[in-house]
Structures are given as structure tokens and as C-alpha cells.
Amino acid sequence: MSVEVAKLFIYPIKSMRPLYPDRISVEPRGLQHDRQWMVIDENGRFRTRREIPSMAQVGARFEGDRMILSKDGMPDLSVPCKPEGETVKVQIWTATTTAKIVSTRANEWMTQAMDAPSRLVRMTTNARRRVNPKLGTGPGWVGFADAYPILVASESSLEDLNSRLDSPITVERFRPNIVLRGSLPYEEDTWKNLRIGKVMLRAARPDIRCLVTTQDPMTGESRGPEPLKTLATYRRVENGVIFGMYYVPEKLGMISIGDQCEPISESMGIC
Numbered sequence: 603m604s605v606e607v608a609k610l611f612i613y614p615i616k617s618m619r620p621l622y623p624d625r626i627s628v629e630p631r632g633l634q635h636d637r638q639w640m641v642i643d644e645n646g647r648f649r650t651r652r653e654i655p656s657m658a659q660v661g662a663r664f665e666g667d668r669m670i671l672s673k674d675g676m677p678d679l680s681v682p683c684k685p686e687g688e689t690v691k692v693q694i695w696t697a698t699t700t701a702k703i704v705s706t707r708a709n710e711w712m713t714q715a716m717d718a719p720s721r722l723v724r725m726t727t728n729a730r731r732r733v734n735p736k737l738g739t740g741p742g743w744v745g746f747a748d749a750y751p752i753l754v755a756s757e758s759s760l761e762d763l764n765s766r767l768d769s770p771i772t773v774e775r776f777r778p779n780i781v782l783r784g785s786l787p788y789e790e791d792t793w794k795n796l797r798i799g800k801v802m803l804r805a806a807r808p809d810i811r812c813l814v815t816t817q818d819p820m821t822g823e824s825r826g827p828e829p830l831k832t833l834a835t836y837r838r839v840e841n842g843v844i845f846g847m848y849y850v851p852e853k854l855g856m857i858s859i860g861d862q863c864e865p866i867s868e869s870m871g872i873c
Contacts, residue, residue, distance in 0.1 A: 830843055
């Protein structure tokens, strides 16, 4: 059976709701618009669902050159995609890079939505945040995603996991960018490269999963220990449990749902 793209996801604002494009451009920092915006605290440090689970309730969509922010119980806010504010230094994990404040109104809206002092920023065009060089996974750039530009998972991997769970979950728990159909369970871990049309992705490392996977993807509410509890019984590595594989763009272009994929296999292991 051939492998094809089944679903595409982007998350314009880090830790917030996804959009579901049918077609998207692959750029040096990942899929177009994916995690190019972020909410920071008064010290410039990133906010995530680990500290504010209700961030899952905030959405963003695009209308021309505007981005529309939405959250139940709050009026939508239209903000410019091109930021209007000053350039500031921001911190994400141990990395520091530059971003621009979107607008004063966006800061006020996010402060209310987060129930904590917050600012909405967009990564500057010339910002250069490298993937972690200490892990020996090769060169690459990343936006505000935790570690790498593109996360790939497969329907068969999710089906295998769900066969082990008392209650099935959806792939949204894992916040992937590209979901594949037609591969074997966890086969995405073993490929050296993945070609989708003219696009070439280079495998980097498996994604070590965190507590966000135990939250409802639309509300942020905790749903108990799964799927981490079950993944720990058969997908454990030294630093945690894994699901999905990180990839780095090497050749850029457009990808669409239904595109045929050419996996280039060479065992990467799961360490």
C-alpha cells in the first residue's frame, strides 16, 4: 500500500488551537505560519499549556493580512499579521531569539484570555533559532515549536496505540503537523528521509512526549494519565516515552492532503 498525506495541521500561536489546511507551503522553519507567534510573560519567557492549560481554548485564523483571535466567552479580535510593536528578546526553553510585539490591543486581549500579564509576539523574519546542535541531528532552523520544525505521525501508529487503550484518543493529542496513511505502525521512526512531491524532509529524532498529551486538545482539561501510561509500557526511551518523529525541511515546496510520499528507509532507532 502506498503512503500518502492524510492530514495537515498548523498551530499559528504556540500551545493554542490548530488550523487544518488542505495545502500548505514547507518553509525553512517548518510549515507556513506554524508556531510563528507566541505568548510571552512580562519577562519575555514563553507561556505554554503546561502552565496555563486553558490556552487550548484560544484559536487563531487568517483573513487576508489579518489574524483573528478567538476564545469562547470573549469577543474576537482582529490583529495585523505584520506586527506593529517593538522588537524584543524572547526566551523559549534555553534559547533566546527576537520577536516583534503584535499590538497593544493583542496584549490586552491575551492578558484577559490568559488571566495573567501576557504579550503576543511574532518571530522576526531574520530571527535564527537553530535546532539543538547538542543532539547531533544536523542543521536546521525552527520557529517557536519546542524542538524541531515538523512533527510527523501516522494513522497506523495511532491505531496501534488505541488498540491498547481502554478509551481511544484522537491524533490531536499529539499536535502533529503531518499525519500519514498507509505506513506500518511507527514506521515513521525508521526513515532517513521522507519525500512528498518536490519536498524533502530529513529525519531528526523521535518526539519525547509531555503532559500536554494527557489534556483535552480543545479545552486543556486533564484526562488522566493516558496515553503516557500505556506508551511507557512499550515506547519508553532513556528520557521518557515517544510518539511521532521530528523532521527538518531540506527541499522546500508545497504539500497537500492526498500527496503520495516516498519514504527513504534507514533505521534510525528510537533512542
